[in-house]
Amino acid sequence: MTNQQEATATVSLPADPGALSPAEARAVFRSGLAVPTAGWSRGFAQANLIIVPRELAFDVLLFAQRNPKPCPILGVLDAGETTGPLLAGGDIRTDVPRYTVYRDGQKVDEPTDINEYWRDDLVTFIVGCSFTFESALREGGISIAHIDQGVNVPMYRTSVRCEPAGSMSGPLVVSMRPIPASQVSDAVRITSRYPAVHGAPVHVGNPHELGIADLSRPDFGDPVQIAEGHIPVFWACGVTPQAAVMESRPALAIGHAPGHMLITDARDSDYLVP
Amino acid sequence: MTNQQEATATVSLPADPGALSPAEARAVFRSGLAVPTAGWSRGFAQANLIIVPRELAFDVLLFAQRNPKPCPILGVLDAGETTGPLLAGGDIRTDVPRYTVYRDGQKVDEPTDINEYWRDDLVTFIVGCSFTFESALREGGISIAHIDQGVNVPMYRTSVRCEPAGSMSGPLVVSMRPIPASQVSDAVRITSRYPAVHGAPVHVGNPHELGIADLSRPDFGDPVQIAEGHIPVFWACGVTPQAAVMESRPALAIGHAPGHMLITDARDSDYLVP
Structure with a gap:
């Protein structure tokens, strides 16, 4: 409950998180609330994040292509891009409740935004979630x-x-x-x-x-x-992908904190095959 | 019929191409036969190719990720790799019946192997085929x-x-x-x-x-x-992807000649969803 207590000191938990639109949910997290996202924005797909410098981006995308079951890529924000169609009007630096920052494969921070870590060469991978x-x-x-x-x-x-x-x-x-x-x-x-x-x-x-x-x-x-x-x-x-980052030890990588997902504008049903 | 005539001068067409294993079919093409592959190695998946220098590889893989219907990636051979699990024992430089070589987006050659164009920084994308x-x-x-x-x-x-x-x-x-x-x-x-x-x-x-x-x-x-x-x-x-290469004009890119596909070891049924 530590995260929740810390966060509710500044931003209060919505009465019915499941009823929020994805944009509304992202706005709440942008304001600083840092809670797990299970049950938020019912019917909309939540996603994992992995953010790496451009020089590592091909390796990450190829790793995902070769391991599609654990790493299904739903979208990619190219170097320096902070928004995209999966988070219309949003900002990838602030809209996830909590992040995990790795330096040389070691977790060094779990901030509620990554503004201080952002660089124009960072590429964001948005990865499917069960x-x-x-x-x-x-x-x-x-x-x-x-x-x-x-x-x-x-x-x-x-x-x-x-x-x-x-x-x-x-x-x-x-x-x-x-x-x-x-x-x-x-x-x-x-x-x-x-x-x-x-x-x-x-x-x-x-x-x-x-x-x-x-x-x-x-x-x-x-x-x-x-x-x-x-x-x-x-x-x-x-x-x-975060476990791979911890082994591969790039100078910088950023993920979501487990359970603290990006809430996307895609519907769960968009990923149902006939 | 030009390709076929040119090729049959040196390598003869197998009696039943549909009965060849993928490895046997690739060996025939490696010997120089240059014919369309429709009907070869029945039950095994044929594939499109796009080969680019490493510096363009992230853009190509991201293009494929963003356009999965035309560009479904079945496999990637990393920079300098000439074989892989989709073509066990094969060689990507010789095992396709005919290639298309682009320089600055212009088709400059349609050779039956690409040994003379090969470089250790070339990345090969193997793309699904209808x-x-x-x-x-x-x-x-x-x-x-x-x-x-x-x-x-x-x-x-x-x-x-x-x-x-x-x-x-x-x-x-x-x-x-x-x-x-x-x-x-x-x-x-x-x-x-x-x-x-x-x-x-x-x-x-x-x-x-x-x-x-x-x-x-x-x-x-x-x-x-x-x-x-x-x-x-x-x-x-x-x-x-070849049409995109023609627009994007990289210094070098190589594809298969349309209809002259890579015959892979994957079975058609491997790509059937339940």
């Missing part, structure tokens, strides 16, 4: 543990290596949702229809095969309780 | 005019502009297949299941809206006869 298919899962009768338990989704570094690209290499990061055994098939089927936002699960059932020793200790986000008869199901996660 | 869904259309009972008529698919520059990316900008290029009116819906449905190889049509029925004045005069490939009651249906085409 929050997009969560409403489809719920409409399909599948409850989402981390939403029901009021916490951030648990995310894990795995022992699976991504395909490297130039200077970029790193582990696959996954998000986990426990699913009742009788609904695993439905969860695969529903999420496979969203290939642009991680799509079908990468693994079902055995965390040890992914090199995850303890589900109760996620590397990002919060642990969730796994009910009797539920199977842990793993989806590729958009934090993967 | 040939991949033609067998699915035929299995769906839809005949393909250019196959039945034994010619190359007709392709047209349109008045539709692609989303630019850095130095890369240009028109959307489309391929056209005339489809019986009663089967247009089936053709849309079937090809929409192949989003990685151009997917659903971009336009149905009115060439003038695309700025195409005369269907009998394609900009690339051959004209086809359009039977009574058939509707011209247009799909985004992987020649689009």
Whole structure:
């Protein structure tokens, strides 16, 4: 609750964040509120961020092309651009609730805006997020543990290596949702229809095969309780590029803080395949 | 028939090109045969090529990301790499039947290999091709005019502009297949299941809206006869990056010659979504 307490000192939480338009939500975050975005602007796609200097941009884009499940690119703001069609009228430097700043692969700051870090050679990659298919899962009768338990989704570094690209290499990061055994098939089927936002699960059932020793200790986000008869199901996660940045150690890189996403003007349904 | 005559002087056409494995087909082209690849290595995906210097590679990859229907990237060989998983044991400099070499946006050569043009800073983009869904259309009972008529698919520059990316900008290029009116819906449905190889049509029925004045005069490939009651249906085409190269005028760029594709080790069915 630390982030929330700090933020609500200056900007108050809207009564119904889910009813805000994406532009309204971004304006709230621009004013300094720093809370996780789950449930905000219902029906609109939320996204991960990775921002790097132009000299690293080809490697990042190629890394994404070679690892489309964890790194589905929804949009790119070219060097120095601070807005674009996914955030009409917005500003990528201020409109995400909280950022993570890396220098030489080390996290050095978690600011609520990145004005002081901005440079005209920074390229912004907007990466799909599995929050997009969560409403489809719920409409399909599948409850989402981390939403029901009021916490951030648990995310894990795995022992699976991504395909490297130039200077970029790193582990696959996954998000986990426990699913009742009788609904695993439905969860695969529903999420496979969203290939642009991680799509079908990468693994079902055995965390040890992914090199995850303890589900109760996620590397990002919060642990969730796994009910009797539920199977842990793993989806590729958009934090993967940040894990690669931490390994590749560029002089500067900026991401969102996990769970604190960019709320885009794209609708969840835009990413549904027929 | 000029290419074919020139080539068969040195390498003879296999008896059943459709039965060759992709590696066998690439070996034949490596030996110098220069014929269109329609019908070769049945069941395996054929691909467009665009090869540019490293300094232009981010712009090309971003152009592809912003224009995924005409430019679906299947694979990238990083600077200086001449082989990769899509052409195991192959060599991108020799394994395509015929290439097109551009200097400052002008076509200067159409060689059967690019050994003399190769440089260690060249990056190769392997781009999806609509040939991949033609067998699915035929299995769906839809005949393909250019196959039945034994010619190359007709392709047209349109008045539709692609989303630019850095130095890369240009028109959307489309391929056209005339489809019986009663089967247009089936053709849309079937090809929409192949989003990685151009997917659903971009336009149905009115060439003038695309700025195409005369269907009998394609900009690339051959004209086809359009039977009574058939509707011209247009799909985004992987020649689009070459059209952008011609506008953007980099010092050097290399593509395949239209219809003379790279035969990859990927199966057509690899690009079918569920």
